[in-house]
Amino acid sequence: MSILSAEHLDLGYRRGLLVVRDLALDVAGGEIVTLVGPNGSGKSTILRALGRLLRPQGGAVYLNGEAIHRLSTRHVARQLAILPQNPTAPEDLTVRDLVVRGRYVRQAWWRASSAHDRGVIDWALASTGLHDLSDRRLNALSGGERQRAWIALALAQEPRILLLDEPTTFLDISHQLDVMALLQRLNAENGLSIVMVLHDLNQAARFSHRLIALHHGAVYASGTPGEVLTEEMMREVFQVEGVVGRDSHTGTPTFTPIQSVRPSP
Amino acid sequence: MGAELSARSSRQLTTGQARWRLASRLLVLGLSLVLLAGALIYALAEGSQDIPIDQVVQALRDRASVTRATQVIIHEIRLPRALVGALVGMNLALSGTLLQGVLRSPLGDPYILGISAGGGLAAATTTLLITDFPPTAVPLAAFVGSLIGAVIVYAVAWDGSGVTTTRLALAGVAVTAMFTAFTTTVVVLAVEGGGQIVFQWLVGGLYTAGWDSFEMIAPYSLIGFVLALLLAGRANVLALGDDVAQGLGLRVEQTRLLMSMVAAVLAGSSVAVAGLVAFVGLLVPYVARRFIGSDFRFLIPASALLGAALLVAADTAARASFPTLLGQAGIEFPVGILTALIGGPLFLWLVRVRRAQW
Incomplete structure (x- = not known):
């Protein structure tokens, strides 16, 4: 059964100017779904709408079958966590200061933090490998450690769904792999459903159960990485000529680009 | 075994760091309290007639043990003025702290954002033009005026999708100029030869502060302080940015509105008793943040104490120490001149060097 879905979704930032038109998608519980598409295809816009940060101009997003914009901010935050692309925090914040704020929605303002709160915070720190760095300032961490701290913040919410917008974009390759392996582990061990936007197609194919390729604000293809990552899709959606192969290590499809076939202006 | 040992010692190290940080924050709060106490004693001792500190302490302990003249100077003149100054300073500093949280920028200050000027016009109008307006309701009128000022500035700065602090500051300058022109008109119409009173409203001063002013501001200060503390947790979440906070x-938006309303209550009530004291809301939170960090649960009490200490000390310097230094012992400068002298350069520096970032 789908945990998060969208029907007839129209999205845009100004009235009458739609970025996404009549979109439908759904995410099953325990799935890792990755949105791929060229710049301007509406990936981040869709992710924001799925996370209730953007109100649709038409259609609706459903969280466990209920229209998400009818639900309260607090209700949604207990089910779903979202990490935008480039989050910023006050410069003196430590990792623990940040992660503690993930408990905001679980705590009443008149009550001090409970043993359960502290347990969840310790778990979030431990499962992101940050326990020994918890009193470090965020700005003293490497890019990969900082990204893991933001993921720990989201985990402290105890969500069932995690939405991430390009979680690896500014990281070097080893930190990218760390973050992806962490997400894969959280999915496998805790049944966390993950919807994310990724630029690296080979990474998307390797770490996702399902890919959704977006083209001009509409779903071009949706399915397993093998079904979606095809030479034809790459040519039509990304306007790149190339060869689809198979990763000898993981068996997932890979794409090797040869040249852009974008018509010159 | 070795790894286990090093893991344990590193954990001890980290909890040690957290404990050290808490201790240093409490130390900053303690020192701020000492500064405030020092400022209050300075305010009670200094003036056209200097009173030795031991006499001040004695008078506070037991009114009857000092001469009648000392009693009057301390209990009827200097004490109410010092306490009003403390509350005005606290309110302005808290207002700035909240507004900086709302805007996520160090330029959040009721004076810069036209909030003080709106409150000033409302307070001047109700005090001077409406003859039987109850004095205790003047801060409420000032609160409404502050809100109107804030709404106008925000509407002018709004460009269809959001606001930038630069646009807010520009709109604030224009709105402040307009409101202070109206305020001057009101004062000139209502008071014959009211030069000193114009000063009071436009530059900000405690020239007329007595026990009646204290009764006027105290309830709003108390409510504002408690509400600010209750909003600290939300302000901490808001500091992570709109999208993360909502997630x-x-x-x-509700949190922004609540924080802005409390900021307007605080700024309005202080304008109602002391006029437009500039830049306290800019200066104090900026300094407090340097010492105690960005956590609003600590920043709010630290700003309150330091704001109170700053205004009490600055007012005493402006009314007693500076005139004596300049050989003009008979005259009195309004405190707003001093806060503008210190806060103005900081404002320029923040805009120029820090580009309005923390």
Whole structure:
């Protein structure tokens, strides 16, 4: 059964100017779904709408079958966590200061933090490998450690769904792999459903159960990485000529680009 | 075994760091309290007639043990003025702290954002033009005026999708100029030869502060302080940015509105008793943040104490120490001149060097 879905979704930032038109998608519980598409295809816009940060101009997003914009901010935050692309925090914040704020929605303002709160915070720190760095300032961490701290913040919410917008974009390759392996582990061990936007197609194919390729604000293809990552899709959606192969290590499809076939202006 | 040992010692190290940070924050709060106490004693001792500190302490302990003249100077003149100054300073500093949280920028200050000027016009009008307006309701009128000022500035700065602090500051300058022109008109119409009173409203001063002013501001200071503390947790979440905050379950717009309203109550009530004292809301939170960090649960009490200490000390310097230094012992400078002298350069520096970032 789908945990998060969208029907007839129209999205845009100004009235009458739609970025996404009549979109439908759904995410099953325990799935890792990755949105791929060229710049301007509406990936981040869709992710924001799925996370209730953007109100649709038409259609609706459903969280466990209920229209998400009818639900309260607090209700949604207990089910779903979202990490935008480039989050910023006050410069003196430590990792623990940040992660503690993930408990905001679980705590009443008149009550001090409970043993359960502290347990969840310790778990979030431990499962992101940050326990020994918890009193470090965020700005003293490497890019990969900082990204893991933001993921720990989201985990402290105890969500069932995690939405991430390009979680690896500014990281070097080893930190990218760390973050992806962490997400894969959280999915496998805790049944966390993950919807994310990724630029690296080979990474998307390797770490996702399902890919959704977006083209001009509409779903071009949706399915397993093998079904979606095809030479034809790459040519039509990304306007790149190339060869689809198979990763000898993981068996997932890979794409090797040869040249852009974008018509010159 | 070795790894286990090193893991344990590193954990001890980290909890040690957290404990050290808490201790240093409490130390900053303690020192701020000492500064405030020092400022209050300075305010009670200094003046056209200097009173030795031991006499001040004695008078506070037991009114009857000092001469009648000392009693009057301390209990009827200097004490109410010092306490009003403390509350004005606290309110302005808290107002700035909240507004900086709302805007996520160090330029959040009721004076810069036209909030003080709106409150000033409302307070001047109700005090001077409406003859039987109850004095205790003047801060409420000032609160409404502050809100109107804030709404106008925000509407002018709004460009269809959001506001930038630069646009807010520009709009604030224009709105402040307009409101202070109206305020001057009101004062000139209502008071014959009211030069000193114009000063009071436009530059900000405690020239007329007595026990009646204290009764006027105290309830709003108390309410404002308690509400600010209750909003600290939400302000901490808001500090992570709108999208993250909303994702964490914070009602972002409602929180902004609440914080702005409390900031307007605080600024309005201080304008109602002391006029437009400049830049306290800019200066104090900026300094407090340097010492105690960005956590609003600590920043709010630290700003309150330091704001109170700053205004009491600055007012005493402006009314007693500076005139004596300049050989003009008979005259009195309004405190707003001093806060503008210190806060103005900081404002310019923040805009120029820090580009309005923290």
